[in-house]
Amino acid sequence: MTEHQCFENIAFNASEADDEYHNCTFIGCDFSNRTILNTVFEKCTFRTCNLALSKWKNALREVTFTDCKLTGVDLTEISKFSGDLTFVNSLLDYCNLTGTKLRRSRFSDCQIYEGYFDEADLSLSVFERCNLERSSFFKANLEKADFSSAFNFSINPDTCRIKKTIFSEYGLRGLVAHLDIEIK
Numbered sequence: 231m232t233e234h235q236c237f238e239n240i241a242f243n244a245s246e247a248d249d250e251y252h253n254c255t256f257i258g259c260d261f262s263n264r265t266i267l268n269t270v271f272e273k274c275t276f277r278t279c280n281l282a283l284s285k286w287k288n289a290l291r292e293v294t295f296t297d298c299k300l301t302g303v304d305l306t307e308i309s310k311f312s313g314d315l316t317f318v319n320s321l322l323d324y325c326n327l328t329g330t331k332l333r334r335s336r337f338s339d340c341q342i343y344e345g346y347f348d349e350a351d352l353s354l355s356v357f358e359r360c361n362l363e364r365s366s367f368f369k370a371n372l373e374k375a376d377f378s379s380a381f382n383f384s385i386n387p388d389t390c391r392i393k394k395t396i397f398s399e400y401g402l403r404g405l406v407a408h409l410d411i412e413i414k
Contacts, residue, residue: 242266262299295320305330353391357383377401 231250241260250270255277262282270289276298283302289309294316304326305312315335323343331351338358345365353373362383367390376396377383383404385392397405 290315294318300325302326305332377404 231252232248232254233252234254235251236255236257237259238256239258240256242264247266247269249268251272251274253273254271255275256279257277259276259279261284262280263284265285265287267287270291271293272289272291274293276293276295279295279298281295281298281300281303284300285304285307287307290305290312292314296318298317298320300317300320300322302324303322306326306328308330310331313331313333313335315332317335317337317340319339321341322337322345323341325342325345327350328346328348329350332355333351333353335352335355336358337356337360340360342360342362342365345362347370348366348368349370350367351371352375353371354375355372356376357380358376360380362380365383367383367385369389370385371391372385372395373391374394374396375392377385378396378398378401380401381404383401385405387405
């Protein structure tokens with residue numbers, strides 16, 4: 231286990247990764263096009279890292295990604311014990327979070343073009359000032375999630391659990407987009 235260390239400008243290979251990182255910081259590191267297996271990241275921070283097209287098959291607990299590139303990242307096989315993830319000012323276009331259990335996660339000032347959140351548990355999560363254009367939430371659990379400042383989303387209330395989900399008055403358009411009606 232590696233604890234309380236800072237890694238800067240390192241290109242990580244799956245074979246080089248330790249089994250567990252606790253309270254570590256990764257700055258400007260490259261995890262792109264990698265499959266990360268059997269490595270636990272707990273209370274870690276990733277800043278300005280490139281995680282594009284990476285596939286994660288591990289546990290991520292209380293992890294923060296700030297100013298990171300996560301284009302095409304695949305988190306579909308992260309541990310069911312993962313959660314409390316925070317994404318700040320990060321690029322998550324084409325990310326795949328299908329079927330993940332990411333309760334209490336926070337997405338703040340993120341670009342999430344055509345992200346896949348189908349069948350994900352995002353209850354109690356917050357999408358703060360996020361652009362969710364063309365993102366999919368089919369059969370997602372969005373109970374008590376906060377979309378009050380998110381924009382360009384389209385969520386079908388018939389296919390998602392949205393009990394006590396928070397939307398702004400402006401965002402209500404995203405709940406009726408599937409009806410192909412005109413709102414003036």
